[in-house]
Amino acid sequence: MKKFKFITATILLLAVTSVVGGCSNNKILNRLTEKGYFANSYDNAILQTDIASKITSHFAESSSVKKKAMLITVDGFRAESLEYIWDSDIGISRISKDGGLYWTKPANLESKSKVDMGVNFLSIVTGEEPSTFGVFKNTDVKRETPYSVMATMSEKYRVKFLTDNKNYIDKHLSAEFKVKASQRLNYVDCTDLNGVRKECLNNLDENDFIAVAISNPYMVADGNYKISNSPYLSAIIHLNYYLSNIYNNISTRSNEDWLVIVASTCGGKTKLALGSEEGNILTFMLSNKKMQ
16 A cells, blocks of 8 residues: 555655646647746746735835836736737736736645645735645635735725625635735625726726735636636636726826735646646736836
8 A cells, every 4th residue: 555655745846846847748839938027937937925025126226206016917817818918018018018927836836735835925915935834625614824015005004805705704814914904905706897996097006016816717617617618718818807997096006116916826636746737836926017
């Protein structure tokens, strides 16, 4: 029995290595690389756990105008869908051309624990791997530290958290919201993407940092993250239009210095070791400012 378990573990390790190791056989990666969308290579991907620090660094930089930032995370946003919205020259392509589009390294990719990819959102907003503070699946709610960038930023700045999925408020961030929620940090759950868009635009004046967690593509996909799934592709296209509307409004605010980051949490299913899920590990981010 021990020998069988060892062989099984070895096979799984080799499977993960073949998918992750340089991604040289990943057809989606190779195709997108040839199109020249990305400012970095997959081997030089930005860690998802580094995104939060890029926001705090933006506020630390000196500026003659007021610093502001918006972080938008999108669950279930697969990289191959970029091919269907890039040529529209709005939303994602516009933001990327102002700054850049970058591969990111998914959290938990090298974890020895069985970690649900659904909690990658926590890695992005806390700057820590969920496995380091005891969160292993998206139903885990026991988390006291570290606080997210929303909570830490609210100690000095006015922060708004918006989402189309109330689970982010009731589960993922519930502990810190109970401790940190105040006039400086408050949150709103919206019924749909249009509601998120409206709330973003309504909060540009009174808040310094707006964080948005979107689940719409993930929810609409219903487990089918193929571009041939027309409701899923339609959700991505609509998301791009909403991002365009938000960014166009931000771009007109010449008396403010905005950092805008849009980051995918994961591509869909959690089975990293399966070659059929090669799109899942291709997470990315885009920003209106160039990233190092």
